[in-house]
Amino acid sequence: MSPLEVLERDYPLIDSSFRMFCASHGIFTVQDFLVHDLYELEAFAERDYAQDKLKQGIAQMVSKIESQRRPWLNGLELLEDSQINKGTLSTGCERIDVLLQGGLREGHVTELVGPSSSGKTQICLKAASNVSRKYSGTVMYFDTGNSFSAKRIAQFLSQPSDPADIEVNKTVQRVMSSIVCHSIFDIFTLLDMLHQLMNNLKSQIGCQVRMLIIDSLSSLIAPILGGGGAHGHSLMLTAGFLLKELAHEHNLSVVVTNHMVAGEAGISKPALGESWKSIPHVRLLLSRYNAINGSCISILKHPYLAAGKTTEFMVR
Amino acid sequence: MTTALSWIKADETAKEALVRILTERPLVVLPPPLHRLPLRVGNIVELVGPSPSAKTLILIQAAINCILPKEWKGVQYGGLERAVFFVDLDCRLDVLSVSRALERRIIEANGSSMKRNGNEYEKELFEACMRRFLYTRCYNSFEFLATLKTLHYQLQKDKKNQGSAAYMLIIDSIGAFYWMDRALPSSSTGSNNRKILSLQTVAESIVREIQRLLLVHPMLVLAAKSAAFGDKQSATEVIRHSGKRTDEKSSDSRGPRSLPHRDYMPSVWQSFVSHRVLLRASDGENKHQNHPTFFTEWLSPPLNFSDSYTINDDGLLVIL
DSSP states (O other): OOBGGGGGGTOTTSOHHHHHHHHHTTOOBHHHHHHSOHHHHHHHHHHSTTHHHHHHHHHHHHHHHHHHSOOOEEHHHHHHHHHHHOOEEOOSOHHHHHHTTSSEETTOEEEEEOOTTSSHHHHHHHHHHHHHHHSSSEEEEEESSSOOOHHHHHHHHTSSSOTTOHHHHHHHHHHHHTEEEEEOOSHHHHHHHHHHHHHHHHTTOSSOEEEEEEETSHHHHGGGSOSSOSHHHHHHHHHHHHHHHHHHHTTOEEEEEEOEEEOGGGOEEESSOGGGTTSOSEEEEEEEOOSSSOEEEEEEEOSSSOTTOEEEEOOO | OHHHHHHHSOOSOHHHHHHHHHHHSOOBOOSTTSTTSOBOTTOEEEEEEOSSSSHHHHHHHHHHHHHSOSEETTEEOOOOOOOEEEEESSOOOOHHHHHHHHHHHHHHHHHHTTOOOOHHHHHHHHHHHHHTEEEEEOSSHHHHHHHHHHHHHHHHHHHHHHSSOOOEEEEEOTTTTHHHHHTOOOOOOSOTTOOOOSHHHHHHHHHHHHHHHHHHSOOEEEEEEEOSOSSHHHHHHHHHHHHHHHHHTTTOSSSOOSSOOOOOSOHHHHHHOSEEEEEEEOOGGGOBTTBOEEEEEEEETTOSOOOEEEEOTTSOEEEO
């Protein structure tokens, strides 16, 4: 909530007399101004003896709003942005890449939903290792359940060859240093971290970030839902919109996981339910397929791929 | 005196007026499943449905109908050749879903008339159409309000560039910030006449801004709204209903349900909407080639038509 006083530095017309006029109509912040009827305000300004100055002040406020809002882009500009800035990142599981036509997309929030031991964390770790090996930039890994395993990532990296190989050790070193892991145990820390990440990316402090993984997001949010209040949902959606903004404005591929809980009549359902559905671009359902580490992955929702496509996969 | 006389004098016959109105404000038939009623500028159409029920896909199809020309080098496309303003509140429109759908429509139209032309000039058409698709996204209600408050200038600018006025304003989806607005800090301290920032005042401002905008720039407004979230009460109702569904299934799987549609948006928005279409998922039994099927229900005006549709492998909407 930015108060009007702050604007005076850049917009000299928003001086104390203009602010007095605004205050008499209950406008103290930019948000107040936004919910106000401008025509009504202008009509009041016309009755004032300094009407020209007030009207100019209103016009300046509008131009300030205009300069701050997001630009209108036409389809071609969007397409260009998508082609230049938003590629796909290979997960390292060939079958998943084929299913998703190349992998996880930058600019998308991808949700992995599935019961425990269906391979959610394995996909996250595999994707983290593969993305940091093949692409430049770092992978942010927000770990909420102490499930991040550097050992497992090293195992992925040294797979094809002998682990004693010097070359492999070098890549392991390089890859490990470009995966940044944070342990987060509550929603407020998460929101702080997301804001901080957004600020860093905006001011371009630190190196480029390719991917953000939150495993698992639902274990932070599920405890604050329920109880009938709006605050739990509000925090959930605030986090969701922050993730979407990070993904789109800074070309990150965001991956979050969502666990399953028991629902009505014994059928399990995602911990983040109906009102969460509006957040992710892509929802992928994982299910355990057979005892020997095999899992099934199917598309629940995708902006341009048909829902229902399924493939089996194994993270090795 | 003469000016007064000329003002009184009829300057237009009814026929001329009708022609003028039909060109200025043409009736448009949107692609199915919205084809049941002709719509015109000034209408506020709301699509209510759970996720997923192809709401965004329907909006994209409608947008494509608007940006395509009526005819291009001898090929009929049946569009309006007018601009579309797409305000994305869900912030997850992928431009590829628009471009792929548009390409498919262009290819289809060319295929039917058996006039296969070089890629180049389809590309020219494609680019002209994409230029008429204008897009912005908002991450909270205040960004949305700022967008609406300044949309007037944008529309004027666009009118100058394109030569014709925008025809459609699409909002996807209107309830996106419901929970965030409900939890707005109520800072009612200080002056008495200060408006409390709340879901109610935000919705009032949104409706007022759109009304103002439509006076100057008549447009057709299409808004999606995700259904089936709201307070606890309605959630339990859904559960009760789904429990009941097992014995209902045998009697009627497509008819109107006992579950009424519950609106969660403030009444100021509810009464602003002129047409409301409810999208529902059909029961599991009528799956069409392993794809879930949906059907429409017109809530206002209440129509007896109901269209069934599904989404095929190509991401196309198919009417069953």
